[in-house]
Amino acid sequence: xxxxxxxxxxxxxxxxxxxxxxxxxxxxxxxxxxxxxxxxxxxxxxxxxxxxxxxxxxxxxxxxxxxxxxxxxxxxxxxxxxxxxxxxxxxxxxxxxxxxxxxxxxxxxxxxxxxxxxxxxxxxxxxxxxxxxxxxxxxxxxxxxxxxxxxxxxxxxxxxxxxxxxxxxxxxxxxxxxxxxxxxxxxxxxxxxxxxxxxxxxxxxxxxxxxxxxxxxxxxxxxxxxxxxxxxxxxxxxxxxxxxxxxxxxxxxxxxxxxxxxxxxxxxxxxxxxxxxxxxxxxxxxxxxxxxxxxxxxxxxxxxxxxxxxxxxxxxxxxxxxxxxxxxxxxxxxxxxxxxxxxxxxxxxxxxxxxxxxxxxxxxxxxxxxxxxxxxxxxxxxxxxxxxxxxxxxxxxxxxxxxxxxxxxxxxxxxxxxxxxxxxxxxxxxxxxxxxxxxxxxxxxxxxxxxxxxxxxxxxxxxxxxxxxxxxxxxxxxxxxxxxxxxxxxxxxxxxxxxxxxxxxxxxxxxxxxxxxxxxxxxxxxxxxxxxxxxxxxxxxxxxxxxxxxxxxxxxxxxxxxxxxxxxxxxxxxxxxxxxxxxxxxxxxxxxxxxxxxx
DNA sequence: CCGCCCGGCGCG
DNA sequence: AAAGCGCGCCGGGCGG
Numbered sequence: 001x002x003x004x005x006x007x008x009x010x011x012x013x014x015x016x017x018x019x020x021x022x023x024x025x026x027x028x029x030x031x032x033x034x035x036x037x038x039x040x041x042x043x044x045x046x047x048x049x050x051x052x053x054x055x056x057x058x059x060x061x062x063x064x065x066x067x068x069x070x071x072x073x074x075x076x077x078x079x080x081x082x083x084x085x086x087x088x089x090x091x092x093x094x095x096x097x098x099x100x101x102x103x104x105x106x107x108x109x110x111x112x113x114x115x116x117x118x119x120x121x122x123x124x125x126x127x128x129x130x131x132x133x134x135x136x137x138x139x140x141x142x143x144x145x146x147x148x149x150x151x152x153x154x155x156x157x158x159x160x161x162x163x164x165x166x167x168x169x170x171x172x173x174x175x176x177x178x179x180x181x182x183x184x185x186x187x188x189x190x191x192x193x194x195x196x197x198x199x200x201x202x203x204x205x206x207x208x209x210x211x212x213x214x215x216x217x218x219x220x221x222x223x224x225x226x227x228x229x230x231x232x233x234x235x236x237x238x239x240x241x242x243x244x245x246x247x248x249x250x251x252x253x254x255x256x257x258x259x260x261x262x263x264x265x266x267x268x269x270x271x272x273x274x275x276x277x278x279x280x281x282x283x284x285x286x287x288x289x290x291x292x293x294x295x296x297x298x299x300x301x302x303x304x305x306x307x308x309x310x311x312x313x314x315x316x317x318x319x320x321x322x323x324x325x326x327x328x329x330x331x332x333x334x335x336x337x338x339x340x341x342x343x344x345x346x347x348x349x350x351x352x353x354x355x356x357x358x359x360x361x362x363x364x365x366x367x368x369x370x371x372x373x374x375x376x377x378x379x380x381x382x383x384x385x386x387x388x389x390x391x392x393x394x395x396x397x398x399x400x401x402x403x404x405x406x407x408x409x410x411x412x413x414x415x416x417x418x419x420x421x422x423x424x425x426x427x428x429x430x431x432x433x434x435x436x437x438x439x440x441x442x443x444x445x446x447x448x449x450x451x452x453x454x455x456x457x458x459x460x461x462x463x464x465x466x467x468x469x470x471x472x473x474x475x476x477x478x479x480x481x482x483x484x485x486x487x488x489x490x491x492x493x494x495x496x497x498x499x500x501x502x503x504x505x506x507x508x509x510x511x512x513x514x515x516x517x518x519x520x521x522x523x524x525x526x527x528x529x530x531x532x533x534x535x536x537x538x539x540x541x542x543x544x545x546x547x548x549x550x551x552x553x554x555x556x557x558x559x560x561x562x563x564x565x566x567x568x569x570x571x572x573x574x575x576x577x578x579x580x581x582x583x584x585x586x587x588x589x590x591x592x593x594x595x596x597x598x599x
Numbered sequence: 600c601c602g603c604c605c606g607g608c609g610c611g
Numbered sequence: 612a613a614a615g616c617g618c619g620c621c622g623g624g625c626g627g
Contacts, residue, residue: 337619
């Protein structure tokens with residue numbers, strides 16, 4: 001825990017003494033934090049009308065105390081350059097913040113959004129246009145091997161107080177010029193920033209991971225852990241069976257070109273070694289080869305080396321990258337956090353005295369589409385049930401499988417195959433929903449920009465795309481030019497078609513998690529023998545442990561599981577209302593409580 | 600020898 | 612070699 005000398009930071013001016021004896025909570029202001037020229041940290045309050053208070057100077061050690069004190073009375077919204085930069089050290093000191101405004105992430109949204117009134121000043125401030133950087137690991141004094149040299153020339157967003165104040169002012173001005181769309185943008189910025197808090201908190205808490213269960217699952221599939229550099233026994237055996245079936249010896253089964261050659265020599269007419277193509281053929285080599293590929297994938301992506309690299313003290317700590325995908329979805333870096341194979345889910349194991357409350361949204365994307373397009377028929381199809389079942393009931397298609405194929409086809413822009421055949425039926429029964437995605441596609445085909453419900457806008461096509469279109473329009477255009485241009489136009493149309501749905505679903509999920517996080521924060525800290533002795537405050541009660549596009553896993557003390565499940569449900573309802581107001585669309589959750597995350 | 604591309608496959 | 616969106620990671624293979 002943090003133990004620092006208290007310094008007089010003018011607390012009575014900035015943080016009035018707590019007289020908070022119940023319900024009343026004034027609208028919190030903003031507190032901008034940044035590095036001062038002196039090397040210390042400055043904190044400045046900014047009021048709703050843009051007035052700035054006197055800066056407070058703090059040492060790095062004092063920042064945690066300062067933040068913690070203000071969080072206990074009337075927490076401001078902390079404004080800082082980059083949550084991944086500022087939050088980890090606070091969490092290390094046991095300090096949690098309720099809300100923040102992440103200047104880097106908000107800049108990215110506002111500088112590109114169609115809803116932003118005046119963007120020029122933001123676009124010009126391109127020092128704020130930076131991709132995510134790995135959070136700096138608090139360097140424990142000087143070490144023998146200086147790892148910091150590497151990070152010295154990293155280009156990140158500015159961390160100075162002056163720069164933060166300037167950028168915050170630009171963003172506020174941009175919002176002020178956004179007229180009726182400012183409300184949506186404000187919600188989006190708050191949700192995006194909450195996501196940044198959650199990402200850092202989840203990394204700090206880690207996902208409870210049982211290395212022994214993981215090892216057991218690996219051994220079950222692959223045989224016992226082999227010596228480094230040698231293949232597991234199950235793979236060796238399967239490779240031998242493939243060789244025998246193909247009638248070759250010394251096959252380099254891991255080399256796609258060599259494997260392809262061997263397959264073709266054995267009379268299997270394949271053009272690649274991918275599993276979907278192999279499955280189309282009858283040959284004794286196919287089954288063991290497919291099984292070999294499954295195991296090879298498991299070993300290379302999530303084998304014993306993965307455990308060694310990523311699991312420490314019973315926790316897997318991936319780096320989540322909020323806003324890492326253009327649509328607003330999160331990305332991840334390190335360990336493939338968003339691609340953990342389902343067969344390894346049993347290794348996600350709750351601590352003693354704790355359990356998991358897992359929830360995922362059933363058919364989030366079509367529900368979001370129904371809400372944003374105001375398609376009543378599609379909303380009704382999802383009421384009180386599986387949305388695909390509702391579509392079958394509507395008579396548009398025969399089976400649940402067809403319904404799913406048709407809906408995915410509608411959102412991804414299928415034109416051929418079974419999906420392409422089914423989509424027109426949806427167009428008749430759900431005209432509003434389909435018009436919305438069709439118009440997004442047509443905007444993209446013209447090289448235009450589309451936006452999500454809250455105002456995250458799509459990137460424009462690159463210069464090569466425009467060149468392609470221009471060439472096809474020119475006098476000397478060949479039919480090949482035209483074909484290529486049309487293909488590129490359609491490709492981009494499918495991207496924008498999907499963008500509005502995937503992006504709005506991501507917004508709903510952020511709103512869901514942001515609300516859930518604050519609900520969980522109101523639960524009491526857990527006591528008893530299983531209470532963690534240290535670590536951030538939020539991890540001493542039910543807290544978010546994992547997030548994957550439309551599902552969350554909450555790690556909860558046993559006696560808080562019920563409350564956590566209720567919070568998840570309530571947060572989903574709140575997210576739907578925050579985004580869409582009163583809507584007939586239901587966001588149906590599947591919630592389960594279990595010691596592992598397997599389903 | 601290194602960096603990059605790409606096939607292949609895991610997730611939604 | 613996917614039809615039909617968005618990702619990250621791995622290993623092989625190739626160019627420099």
